[in-house]
Amino acid sequence: MKALKAVWGFRGFILSSVKREFQSRYSNSVLGATWTVLNPLAMIFIYTLIFSQVMRAKLPGVDGSFAYSIYLCSGLLTWGLFSEITVRALNVFTEHSNLIKKMNFPRLCLPVIVVATALLNFTIVFGIFTIFLVVSGNFPGAAYFSIFPVIAVQIAFAIGLGISLGVINVFFRDVGHFFGICLQFWFWLTPIVYSAKILPEQARSIIEFNPMTSIMAAYQNVLVLGEWPDWQRLSIVALLSAVLCATAVHLFRKHSGDMVDEL
Structure with a gap:
């Protein structure tokens, strides 16, 4: 509670930092924040173009001309949120080393x-996707609002890991490079472009150990099938997320002094 009060006291610093990062990302750009939408749209278009004819008929229980595009959006957009949080969190201390050394502020502000x-960028592109669902007649109804606890679990998992x-x-800068490679494999080991139901039974049982499989399945249930998430399955990821967040706090508190010297 004390830490949260300290962070609230620096809310102006947090808001200005978010605003500055958002503006600097698109500085000297003619299209500006439009790139937030164009980049994922380009990826979705490419995957749809390449895989739609192969995968459209292999999404069990899913019909409609936009079926595979919606399936891709539900995975690619939310994976983008996970990827951005983990990669940014992994580098947050090295990127803000001067700030950490020279300014006295609650370090919890950095993950916030x-x-x-990441949420600002995600809200923009996911909001447009939601409008598309409504206009195309594919809005999942009341089940849509179950996405918010799923997002909360995903954010906790991503920030705890990151x-x-x-x-x-x-202390070991190779970790950042190694995780970048792992993230690429992780993407293809998660049912985003393909459906887990088309995999052999043995392969399916292996990817079930991937926490992102359960998270993606929750999004796909809601956005593609219009069904509620499997809360029991998601609760396991929520527990893992809590453990990761606790681990992150423990590691930071234990090594915060040494980190300043190392930076």
């Missing part, structure tokens, strides 16, 4: 800035 910035690795990355 990471999450807030900050834990971020502390280690201060």
Whole structure:
């Protein structure tokens, strides 16, 4: 509670940091924030173009001309949120080393800035996707609002993992490079472009150990099938997320002094 009060006291610093990061990302750009939408749209278009004819008929229980595009959006957009949070959190201490050394502020502000910035970008593109669902007649109804607790679980998992690795990355910079490679494999080991139901039974049982499989399945249930998430399955990821967040806090508190010297 004390830490949260301290962060609230620096809310102006957090808001200005988020605003500055958002503006600097698109500085000297003619299209500006439009790139937030164009980049994921380009990826969705490419995957749809390449895989739609192969995958459209292999989404069990899904019909409609936009079926595979919606399936892709539900995975690619939310994976983008996960990827941005973990990568930014992993590098947050090294990127803000001068700030950490020279300014006295609650270090908890840094992960808050990471999450807030990623959520701002995600809200823009996901909001447009939601409008598309409504206009195309594919809005999932009341089940749509179950997405918010799923997003909360995903954010907790991403920030817990990212900050834990971020502390280690201060001392061993290879961690950041290695995670970048792992993230690429992780993407293809998660049912985003394909459906887990088309995999052999043995492969399906293996990817079930991937926490992102359960998170993506929750999004796909809601946005593609119009069904409620499997809360029991998601609760396991929520527990893992809590453990990761606790680990991140423990690592930071234990090594915060050494981190300043290392930075």
